[in-house]
Amino acid sequence: MDVSEVIIVSEIRIGDHPILDFSGGKEVTFTFEGEELTGYEGEPIAAALHAAGVRILRYSNELGRPRGFFCAIGNCSECMMRVDGESNVRTCIEPLREGMHVERQEGKGDLSARM
Numbered sequence: 001m002d003v004s005e006v007i008i009v010s011e012i013r014i015g016d017h018p019i020l021d022f023s024g025g026k027e028v029t030f031t032f033e034g035e036e037l038t039g040y041e042g043e044p045i046a047a048a049l050h051a052a053g054v055r056i057l058r059y060s061n062e063l064g065r066p067r068g069f070f071c072a073i074g075n076c077s078e079c080m081m082r083v084d085g086e087s088n089v090r091t092c093i094e095p096l097r098e099g100m101h102v103e104r105q106e107g108k109g110d111l112s113a114r115m
């Protein structure tokens with residue numbers, strides 16, 4: 001990670017808010033596409049990825065177009081990723097935990113993994 005990316009990461013997290021508390025919590029390590037990243041335990045996976053500069057969370061089903069945060073409340077499917085081998089996890093509402101393996105998924109993901 002170069003210096004310009006570090007600056008972006010520090011600017012994207014909300015540190016001070018008049019109503020909400022974003023104290024962060026325990027820092028945890030997880031992997032994205034095999035690269036080790038850090039985030040805060042319990043924050044949405046997509047938020048940790050966003051803070052690390054990752055904007056593309058998956059690729060659309062038919063045209064393979066890049067997709068990222070859209071509703072951020074679990075109502076659409078734009079943030080679905082493969083997490084610890086399970087496809088179609090809505091990462092905008094899935095809490096980050098130590099050691100998670102997160103990958104982008106293409107299309108509908110591997111549906112056989114749920115059976």
Ligand code: FES
Nearest residue numbers: 072074076079092
């Ligand atoms: S961004 Fe819509 S479900 Fe996650």
